[in-house]
Amino acid sequence: MLTFTFLGTSSGVPTRHRNVSGLAVQSAAGAGWLLVDVGEGTQQRLLQTRLSLHDLEAICITHVHGDHCYGLPGLLASAGMAGRKRPLTLIAPRPVWDWLAATRACTDLHLPYEVAHVDVAAAPSPVWTASGLRVDAHALRHRVPSYAYRVETVAQRIQLDVNALHAAGLPPGPMWKALQSGEDVSCDGRVLHSAAFTTRTTQRACAVIGGDNAEPALLREACEGAQLLVHEATYTQSILDKVGPGPMHSAAGQVATFAQSAGLPNLVLTHFSARYQAAAGLAELEAEARAQYTTGALWLANDLDVFELDAAGVLSRRTLTQRVAATPFHP
Known part of the structure; x- marks a missing residue:
């Protein structure tokens, strides 16, 4: 029901194999998608996916630090040069x-579409609803x-009683379709x-995507009923x-303890310091998290990993080349 494509998983600076923060979120409701953070180089990562800037509905920025937003002007400019006309929401x-407005003025950036700003600090809940998604913000x-975004999708499934x-x-025929349509x-x-x-059933999937954060427990209310937490583990x-x-x-252990x-x-886990880019460093982060998080499925994200969350709360990972990644840890 929800698909997450990691476009950057490094903290502060890019590395040879990891870009800085960016995460695409899609629901099963249509082609429209949501982008959380736009670190420098995000649009290059997008070129390695099937995601189109024409279908981008909204951008959520967690905070003003450059590794989370320096890619924004370039991405907006590229969308305009590709012929985008539809309005876009920036949360x-x-x-x-203010920084984007100054950049547009100083670089003579004229966009052929409207960008509507939602001030996340002042907006009521939800901060955005479209494309089958509801988005709420949490400080x-x-x-x-800095903010986390809770993303939820709800779908009604109508199943015919064939017998x-x-x-x-x-x-079987058009009347079956009419009955299924209500x-x-x-x-x-x-x-x-x-x-x-x-028979009508309600299906839902919910995830919380955190920005930079020194206190994971602040997300306790946001995580009520959620099936997935995506959170930084810088150290x-x-x-x-x-x-x-x-x-x-x-730290990885702090996040795992809260989860x-x-x-x-x-x-x-994502947003890893460059000091952990070698396999031994990542293993250290993983071991610390596994020691505290023993009842769920734990993953360390890589750039261009795709995670799919179904209505049963089961999370699976694949790469963009369709290769099956390593099996998650389960107790």
């Missing part, structure tokens, strides 16, 4: 909008105002009511203790 703290703790239709003497139909002098031949605890409170980031206490069935 972001006010400083992001975090960082050096500048009952055959028993009623109604052969319409009553007339057949041989009888009125067949849709409610008598269909291990030992490195966080060395760098001190100044950067205001989370365990919140009963989250899936946890995806």
Whole structure:
């Protein structure tokens, strides 16, 4: 029901294999999609996917730091040069909008479409609804105002009772489709009511996507009923203790401890410091998280990983080349 394409998983600076922050979110409702953060180089990563800037509905920026927004003007310009005319919504703290306005003025950037700003600090909930998605914002703790976005999709599934239709003497055809659409139909002098031949079920999927954050527990309310948390794990605890409170980031163990206490069935870590780019460093982050998070599925995201969350809360991962990635950890 929800698909997540990671366009950048590095913290602060890009590395040889990881870009800085960017995450595309799609629902099964249509081609429209949502982009959370636009670090420098995001549009190059998008060229390696099937996502189109024409179908981009909204951009959510978690905070004003450059590794989360420096790619925004270029991406908007490229969309305009590709012929985009549809309006676009930018959900972001006010400083992001002010910076974008200054950049547009100083670089003579004229867009052939409207960009509407939603000030995430002042907007009521939900901050955005479209393309089968509802988005709510939740404040975090960082050096500048930072936010998490809770993304939820709900769909109604209508299933025909085939046995009952055959028993009623109604052969497959247009009337079946009408009944499934909620319409009553007339057949041989009888009125067949849709409610008598269909079963309606509600399916939902919900994920919380965090920005930079020194206090994962601030997301407890946001994570109620969620099936997935995507959160930064910039450091291990030992490195966080060395760098001190100044950067205001989370350690992998902190996030995992919170996810365990919140009963989250899936946890995806991202936003890794460049010091962990080698396999040994990533293994250290993973080991610290696994020690605290023992009841759900844990993943460390890579650039261009695609995660799919179904209505049952099951998260699966594949790459853009359709290769099946490693099996997640389960207790």
